[in-house]
Amino acid sequence: AKKKQATKAILYNPDMHESVSRDLIIQQELKKVIERGELEFVYQPQVDATRTWITGVEVLTRWSHPVLGPVSPAEFIPIAETSGMMEKLTRYQLEWCLKKFSDWRQHFEFDGTIAFNISSSLFRNKNFIAFLEQVIKEYGIPFQQIELEITENIQLFSHKESVQTLERLREMGIRVAIDDFGTGYSTLSYLNKFPVDKIKVDKHFTDQIMVDEKGEAILVSIIKLANSLDLDVLAEGVETEDQRDFLLMNGCDDMQGYYFFKPLTLDECEQFYYEKVLK
Ligand code: C2E
Ligand code: CA
Numbered sequence: 001a002k003k004k005q006a007t008k009a010i011l012y013n014p015d016m017h018e019s020v021s022r023d024l025i026i027q028q029e030l031k032k033v034i035e036r037g038e039l040e041f042v043y044q045p046q047v048d049a050t051r052t053w054i055t056g057v058e059v060l061t062r063w064s065h066p067v068l069g070p071v072s073p074a075e076f077i078p079i080a081e082t083s084g085m086m087e088k089l090t091r092y093q094l095e096w097c098l099k100k101f102s103d104w105r106q107h108f109e110f111d112g113t114i115a116f117n118i119s120s121s122l123f124r125n126k127n128f129i130a131f132l133e134q135v136i137k138e139y140g141i142p143f144q145q146i147e148l149e150i151t152e153n154i155q156l157f158s159h160k161e162s163v164q165t166l167e168r169l170r171e172m173g174i175r176v177a178i179d180d181f182g183t184g185y186s187t188l189s190y191l192n193k194f195p196v197d198k199i200k201v202d203k204h205f206t207d208q209i210m211v212d213e214k215g216e217a218i219l220v221s222i223i224k225l226a227n228s229l230d231l232d233v234l235a236e237g238v239e240t241e242d243q244r245d246f247l248l249m250n251g252c253d254d255m256q257g258y259y260f261f262k263p264l265t266l267d268e269c270e271q272f273y274y275e276k277v278l279k
C-alpha cells in the first residue's frame with residue numbers, strides 16, 4: 001500500500017500539476033494578448049553617471065493578466081521562446097516602440113539610443129532581420145540610435161550566419177550589446193573574435209560591491225578588459241550611491257538601475273522630460 005501511495009504522490013503531485021498548468025495557461029493567454037496587441041512596454045533609462053546624462057533607454061515588456069495579475073517577463077519570456085512566440089512579440093514591440101520613439105526623438109530632440117532585447121534565435125530568422133531593417137527605416141530613425149541587446153550564448157556565436165547577420169547590422173550602424181555579461185559561457189574568449197559595441201555587466205557583479213572583495217576584483221577586471229578592448233561597459237542593477245561611486249572610481253560611467261531610474265511608462269518619461277529638461 002505504501003508503494004502505491006508513493007506512485008500516486010508522484011503522479012498527482014499537486015505542485016507539479018499546478019506549475020504545468022500555469023505554464024500552459026500563460027502560453028495560451030500570452031498568445032491572445034500578442035495577437036490583440038495588448039502587451040505594454042516600459043523604458044528604463046541608461047545614464048552616464050559622470051555627466052548625469054541619459055544616454056539611452058531599454059525597452060522592457062509588461063503584462064498584467066486579469067486573473068493571474070502581473071506576470072514577470074522573467075517567467076513569460078522563456079515560455080514565449082519555447083513556444084515560438086518571440087518573433088511575433090518582438091515585431092509588435094519594434095513597430096509600437098519605434099513609432100513612439102520617432103515622435104519622441106523629434107519632440108525632445110533626443111539623440112540617445114533605444115535598446116531592444118532580442119532573443120538569439122531571431123538572428124537566424126531572415127524574415128525577422130528584414131523586418132527589423134525595414135521598420136527602422138520606415139520611422140526614419142538613424143541606425144546609430146538603435147541598440148540590440150543579446151544574451152551571451154554559445155550557439156549564437158558559433159553559428160556562422162548569425163555572426164554574419166550581426167556584423168552586417170553593425171556595419172549599417174546599429175549597436176550591439178552583450179546582455180548579462182559574465183553569467184554565460186566562455187564570456188571572454190569571443191570578445192576579440194566577434195565585434196560588439198558594448199557589454200552590460202550583469203547585476204550579479206554590481207551586487208558584489210562592498211560585499212565581497214573577490215567579486216569586486218572580478219568586476220574591476222571586467223571593466224578594465226572592456227576599456228582596453230575599447231568597448232562601452234555598462235553596469236546593470238545599480239541601486240546604491242556606494243555602488244555608483246565604486247563604479248565611477250573604477251572606470252565605468254555607464255549605468256542602469258533603480259538608483260537612477262526604475263523602468264518608466266511613456267507618460268512618466270514625458271513627465272520627466274518636461275520637468276527636468278524643458279524647465
Ligand atoms: P534584462 O534584460 O537583464 O533586464 C533587466 C531587468 O532588471 C529588468 O527586469 C529590470 O526591470 C530589472 N532591473 C533594472 N534595474 C534594476 C535594479 O536596480 N534592481 C533590480 N532588482 N532590478 C533591476 P524585467 O523587466 O523583469 O525583465 C526581466 C528579464 O526578462 C530581462 O532581463 C530580459 O532578459 C527579459 N525581457 C524583458 N522584456 C523583454 C522583451 O521585450 N524581450 C526579450 N527578449 N526579453 C525581455
Ligand atoms: Ca536587457
Ligand code: CA
Binds near residue numbers: 179180200202203
Ligand atoms: Ca541584463
Ligand code: CA
Binds near residue numbers: 232233253254
Ligand atoms: Ca562610456
